[in-house]
Amino acid sequence: MARPLFLAAAWCAVLTAGSAAAGDTPGAASSPQEAGGAPAAGAAPASAPVELLDVDDLTCAAQGAAGGSVLAVADGEEVRAGEVLPLLFLTHTELVYAALEQAVRRRLMVKEARRLGVHIGADQVEKSMAAVLKAQSDEFELAAGPGSDFEQYILERYGTTSQAYRAAVRDQVMEELFLARLIRYQARLEERIQVRVIVVEGFDAAREIAAKLDEGANFAALARAQSLDRSARLGGLLPPVARDCPHPLLQGAASLKPGQRAELSSIPGKSGELFRILRLEKELPADSRPYGEQAAEIERELETRALDPFELTEWDRRVRERYRIEVRMGRA
Numbered sequence: 001m002a003r004p005l006f007l008a009a010a011w012c013a014v015l016t017a018g019s020a021a022a023g024d025t026p027g028a029a030s031s032p033q034e035a036g037g038a039p040a041a042g043a044a045p046a047s048a049p050v051e052l053l054d055v056d057d058l059t060c061a062a063q064g065a066a067g068g069s070v071l072a073v074a075d076g077e078e079v080r081a082g083e084v085l086p087l088l089f090l091t092h093t094e095l096v097y098a099a100l101e102q103a104v105r106r107r108l109m110v111k112e113a114r115r116l117g118v119h120i121g122a123d124q125v126e127k128s129m130a131a132v133l134k135a136q137s138d139e140f141e142l143a144a145g146p147g148s149d150f151e152q153y154i155l156e157r158y159g160t161t162s163q164a165y166r167a168a169v170r171d172q173v174m175e176e177l178f179l180a181r182l183i184r185y186q187a188r189l190e191e192r193i194q195v196r197v198i199v200v201e202g203f204d205a206a207r208e209i210a211a212k213l214d215e216g217a218n219f220a221a222l223a224r225a226q227s228l229d230r231s232a233r234l235g236g237l238l239p240p241v242a243r244d245c246p247h248p249l250l251q252g253a254a255s256l257k258p259g260q261r262a263e264l265s266s267i268p269g270k271s272g273e274l275f276r277i278l279r280l281e282k283e284l285p286a287d288s289r290p291y292g293e294q295a296a297e298i299e300r301e302l303e304t305r306a307l308d309p310f311e312l313t314e315w316d317r318r319v320r321e322r323y324r325i326e327v328r329m330g331r332a
Contacts, residue, residue, distance in 0.1 A: 055113035206275035
């Protein structure tokens with residue numbers, strides 16, 4: 001059955017929905033804009049000006065806390081969201097924490113996008129929204145049968161009009177488009193490195209692969225054939241990350257020069273110890289130009305290499321170093 005976009009299981013599934021041909025792979029600017037300022041000018045096609053949207057066009061950016069929203073009326077008495085959350089927390093704790101995580105990320109994304117003047121094209125939003133709605137409608141028709149009324153289903157299942165549902169989808173699409181571009185832009189503001197990795201079970205297997213590499217074997221080919229990491233299909237190539245990224249997979253990478261390999265090391269796996277072989281591919285200098293001057297390059301990047309969950313995790317870590325977050329949910 002079709003689900004609303006805002007209940008989708010994974011963030012990164014549509015993070016680059018606005019890209020024409022997005023791949024499927026898993027700081028501060030030198031002159032940041034003040035909050036509420038006009039976005040920096042983007043690179044527009046010569047044929048026509050492009051309408052740009054800044055982060056304040058997101059509904060969530062203008063909304064305050066919604067904890068007091070009225071969800072129902074029982075015999076004339078209002079049932080508010082504040083009454084429902086404790087019940088959800090007791091019965092669906094993981095789901096509530098996941099929703100809280102998304103809400104916190106959204107707030108931080110809005111702050112950072114304002115600070116750095118990140119914008120997106122209105123045409124990107126409309127194209128992405130149309131694709132998402134069509135996919136959901138097709139999924140619904142496949143489950144319910146040809147001729148079924150998708151808009152009636154929305155009304156009956158979610159208690160909302162088609163117009164309100166589309167507005168919610170649009171807001172979610174905008175949020176995810178902003179996030180992808182913000183993450184890529186902020187990464188460019190710092191010196192970065194890019195590495196290839198091979199992850200295997202067992203020290204003997206890792207040592208055997210290292211010996212083959214010493215003899216001149218192709219790193220990318222061995223990664224495709226033997227690595228357990230999701231980067232295997234890309235020849236073990238991970239997205240560029242800040243040199244000081246503390247992820248266990250990157251241990252020792254910061255001190256390498258291009259072409260050098262780190263020592264074999266163990267890393268934690270879901271079901272036990274794994275072993276990692278890492279080679280530094282290249283170093284990328286920081287680019288302090290404002291977003292408007294980098295926007296076209298970032299769009300081309302997203303068309304060829306979709307945002308990787310690894311990038312999202314690293315962005316989460318770095319942005320939470322900038323802002324203080326206190327989780328109060330669940331306290332007595």
